[in-house]
Amino acid sequence: MAIHEPQGNWWQPLSKDEKIWFILALVWMLVSFLYMPIQHFIGVQNPPSESYRVSAEDFEALIEAQEEKYTVGEENGFPVVRPNPDEPVYLKASMWEWTPVLELEKDKTYKIHLSSVDLVHGFSIQPINLNLMVIPGIDYVVNLKPTSSGDFRILCNEFCGLGHHTMVGKINVI
Amino acid sequence: MSFEKRTCEISGLEIEKNSESMIKLNMATAIIFFAIGGAAGLLVLLTRWPAIHLLPVEWYYRWLTAHGLLALLVWIIFFEVALVHFGSVTLLKSRLAVPILSKITYGLMLGGTLLVVVMVLGGQADVLFTSYVPLQAHPLYYLGIILFAVGSLIAFIHFFINAVVAKKEGEYKRTLPMVSFGIMAASIIGIMSIAHGAAIYIPTFLWSLGIIETIDPSAYRLVWWGLGHTSQQINVCMMVACWYGIAAFLFKAKPASEKLCRSAFVLYILFINVASEHHLLVDPVFSTWHKIVNTSYVMHLAVLASMIHAFAVPASIEMGLRKQGYNNGLFEWLKKAPWGNPAFSATFISIVLFGFLGGTTGVIFGTEQFSIIRHNTWAITGHFHGTVVAGTTIAFMGMAYFLIPVFFKRDLIMPGVAKLQPFVYGTGITILSITMMAAGTFGVPRRHWDYNFSDAPFGYQFDSTVDIFMGLVGIGGLIAVVGGAMFVFVTLGSIFKGNKRA
Amino acid sequence: MSEGSEEYSAVQKFYDNIWLLLGIGIVLPTVLFTVWGLYEVYTLPYLPIVK
Amino acid sequence: MSDEHNGFHAPGTFVLAIIFLVTFILLWLGHAKWLTDIWEMY
Numbered sequence: 001m002a003i004h005e006p007q008g009n010w011w012q013p014l015s016k017d018e019k020i021w022f023i024l025a026l027v028w029m030l031v032s033f034l035y036m037p038i039q040h041f042i043g044v045q046n047p048p049s050e051s052y053r054v055s056a057e058d059f060e061a062l063i064e065a066q067e068e069k070y071t072v073g074e075e076n077g078f079p080v081v082r083p084n085p086d087e088p089v090y091l092k093a094s095m096w097e098w099t100p101v102l103e104l105e106k107d108k109t110y111k112i113h114l115s116s117v118d119l120v121h122g123f124s125i126q127p128i129n130l131n132l133m134v135i136p137g138i139d140y141v142v143n144l145k146p147t148s149s150g151d152f153r154i155l156c157n158e159f160c161g162l163g164h165h166t167m168v169g170k171i172n173v174i
Numbered sequence: 175m176s177f178e179k180r181t182c183e184i185s186g187l188e189i190e191k192n193s194e195s196m197i198k199l200n201m202a203t204a205i206i207f208f209a210i211g212g213a214a215g216l217l218v219l220l221t222r223w224p225a226i227h228l229l230p231v232e233w234y235y236r237w238l239t240a241h242g243l244l245a246l247l248v249w250i251i252f253f254e255v256a257l258v259h260f261g262s263v264t265l266l267k268s269r270l271a272v273p274i275l276s277k278i279t280y281g282l283m284l285g286g287t288l289l290v291v292v293m294v295l296g297g298q299a300d301v302l303f304t305s306y307v308p309l310q311a312h313p314l315y316y317l318g319i320i321l322f323a324v325g326s327l328i329a330f331i332h333f334f335i336n337a338v339v340a341k342k343e344g345e346y347k348r349t350l351p352m353v354s355f356g357i358m359a360a361s362i363i364g365i366m367s368i369a370h371g372a373a374i375y376i377p378t379f380l381w382s383l384g385i386i387e388t389i390d391p392s393a394y395r396l397v398w399w400g401l402g403h404t405s406q407q408i409n410v411c412m413m414v415a416c417w418y419g420i421a422a423f424l425f426k427a428k429p430a431s432e433k434l435c436r437s438a439f440v441l442y443i444l445f446i447n448v449a450s451e452h453h454l455l456v457d458p459v460f461s462t463w464h465k466i467v468n469t470s471y472v473m474h475l476a477v478l479a480s481m482i483h484a485f486a487v488p489a490s491i492e493m494g495l496r497k498q499g500y501n502n503g504l505f506e507w508l509k510k511a512p513w514g515n516p517a518f519s520a521t522f523i524s525i526v527l528f529g530f531l532g533g534t535t536g537v538i539f540g541t542e543q544f545s546i547i548r549h550n551t552w553a554i555t556g557h558f559h560g561t562v563v564a565g566t567t568i569a570f571m572g573m574a575y576f577l578i579p580v581f582f583k584r585d586l587i588m589p590g591v592a593k594l595q596p597f598v599y600g601t602g603i604t605i606l607s608i609t610m611m612a613a614g615t616f617g618v619p620r621r622h623w624d625y626n627f628s629d630a631p632f633g634y635q636f637d638s639t640v641d642i643f644m645g646l647v648g649i650g651g652l653i654a655v656v657g658g659a660m661f662v663f664v665t666l667g668s669i670f671k672g673n674k675r676a
Numbered sequence: 677m678s679e680g681s682e683e684y685s686a687v688q689k690f691y692d693n694i695w696l697l698l699g700i701g702i703v704l705p706t707v708l709f710t711v712w713g714l715y716e717v718y719t720l721p722y723l724p725i726v727k
Numbered sequence: 728m729s730d731e732h733n734g735f736h737a738p739g740t741f742v743l744a745i746i747f748l749v750t751f752i753l754l755w756l757g758h759a760k761w762l763t764d765i766w767e768m769y
Contacts (some may be wrong), residue, residue: 002351002352002353002418002419002421002422002427002428002429002490003265003351003352003353003354003419003422003423004351005346005347005348005349005350005351006349006351006352006432009683009684009685009688010349010432010433010436010688011432011433011684011685011687011688012431012432012433014431014433014434015430015431015734015735015736016734016735017489017735017736017737017738017740017741018430018431018434018485018486018489018736020741021481021482021485021741021744022434022482024745024748025478025481025482025485025748026478028748028751028752029474029475029477029478029481030474032474032537032541032755033474035541035543035759036466036469036541036542036543037466039542039543040462043543043762043763044763044767044768044769045543045546045762045763045765045766045767045768045769046542046543046546046768046769047455047456047462047465047542047543047545047546047768048458048768048769049461049462051458051459051720052720052721052722052723052724053720053721053722053723054722054723058723058725062725075632076631076632077631078631097631109767113723114458118308119306119308119309120306120309120391120395122549122550122619124550124551124617124619125766126617126634126636127616127617127636127637128764128765128766129547129551129615129616129617129765130546130547130765130766130768131456131545131546131547131548131549131550131551132456132546132549133456133457133458133549133550135391135392135395135457135458135459136308136391137390137391137392138391138392138458138459138720139458139723140458142768143768143769144766144767144768145766145767145768146766147766147767148766153632153634155617155619155627155634156619157549157550157551157619157620157621157622158306158550158621159235159302159304159306159309159621160309161300161309162231162232162235162300164621164622164623165231165622165623165624165625165627165629165630166627166629166630166631167630168627168630168631168632168633168634169632170632334694334695334698337694348684348692349688349691349692350692350694355691358694358697359697359701362697362698362701362702363701365698365702366701366702366705366706369702370710390717390718392717392720393714393717393718396709396710396713396714396717397710397714400705400709400710404705430736430737433687436691437691440691440697443697443700443701444700444701444704444705445704445705447701447705447709448705448708448709450709451709454713459716459717459720460713460716461716464712464713464716467708468708468709472708484744484747485740485741485744488737488740488743489736489737489740489741490737491740492736492737492739492740493736493737504738504739504742505739507739508739529747530747530750533751534747534750534751534754534755535754537751537755538754538755538758541755541758543762544758544759544762546762546765546768547758547761547762547765548758615761
């Protein structure tokens, strides 16, 4: 019984069903874990791996410089920025807003720098449901290529204080 | 060695006096906190149910913090402390090596819990379960967590002291019984987990006092999850030990292969802890190799272990029942199994639900790329209600139904209610878990007060299917609350008012 | 080490050694997950800013 | 029992386990499909 000490040598061969099950489970696990590195070579959806440290002041300065250069309008009090696909794009998370509203072109790849100037936030593009973490003091470099057009929302999905549920930003893809 | 003990006529176990009182105390405390944590869960549920939307925003987050702490940590760890005593004393027919340590454990854990609950409900710690820096709570909140953690750390270390004493006094020769071995594995994971807890909560406590200036948010997330996810692996390991235990007590079941089952526990010990990486898959800072090695190459070996257990335990039950004569066809043993015994039905429900709901989704959501489409959505909440609630909590319920008559020497009251309880609770959690995952698939965030975004600068409406799932989560949750209340009434009622046995 | 006449495999001896399991169970994940992770946190370069 | 290490000790459990494995693989494949529906990112 499993509540008594087994006697003697218990290193004994397996029964047939155990053996088959063990091999099936092992093979399936091999498939599942080989998928991860392989997907980095053959897939086009992978978690980005480039990141840097950045101070809140430096990041705010980059956001301001971008707004001066590329602002094309205003929506609900937020500047609408239409960046050049060849240059880095900056998106700031703070309590409780995403700045600026980005206007991106479909099927162009952008290098988007994500950072927070206060707390940890969660970057969640809806309705396509693409989720990343945004950490204060860290710049996360995301190579993003919108493959559908329309109006998208950025929700915050990491708790960031009592206004957390109002933290909604916008991306327009044209 | 001679020490005071009695032989239990239900189980044949020899029960030593010092450990008996600690097991009773920890089990009863666990169930009381289960009741409070469940009530907190009901408030959270009624707030997320769009038709009711009960609590104002600040109280939603406070009760959510309380629900997480009480249901995920306090209920489960108090019960696990009882199991540590059970596995290292009762099953080894030994004695409690250092009785005072058990008392210190209990005092620290209870004191810590009360401090934390007062701080959270007093509005001094609106930081949720994870308290990611730079969110800051009152220093006493961190102190409460530290006290609780130190208490449980002592309990897990106590396992090893008890085992050494038992071996020295000849109570076992070389190999721990399977159930004790599982609880030993859980204790190793527990020590590893709580060491990480100390490594992160002590600096955070000093930071909240102003002694340390800053804490790196990425380092915090890394080390915190060394506590946060690893503590869930204690639960997995304890749950599996309970499966083996119930199978042995009810069916005299022997693990089909000591070699395979023990290897599976060793794989847990070595590899399951790095599953903490699941929380960091879409984080900046950590390299692709850190993510892949920790989730893939290593973690999958632990999943392999779970798949071994998921086969070995029902197989040992099947072999036990076939020996009793239920040998016709493939499934006669399953049909004739003692479904009216809540200890059995809870265990079987736990095995099935943990596998299908919690286990599969855990591996899938923990795959590096799939994390992009599931991270921090409600699907994650659905996943861990499939593991910690449908798996661990239901397994512990089964264990409680078995252990209460053994240790309290009282019969279960309301046997009819007890018989139904695992089915009611299991049904509720299944609906809750599946519909949460479905809503998460559409992007509904976890830990969110208002999924209609009525005060946001840009409005957003989820796909209208989501409304159906939100309603179903509410209904599943209510069924689960009824099942949970049944458990609390039966167990606490039996503890205090059950018929006394000789 | 021999007790009685039976031979025990090396793996069985390893599984019965709870202190060894405790040691490896703490060291392995701590190095693989925590130490490696902290190394990456504290060696992260600063964002090269183009002025 | 002569077939101690050859026969199936628990055929019923084995069938349940295969059902589990198939569910697992289907769910996994579903996620592999849903992943390709999102924007390209690396």
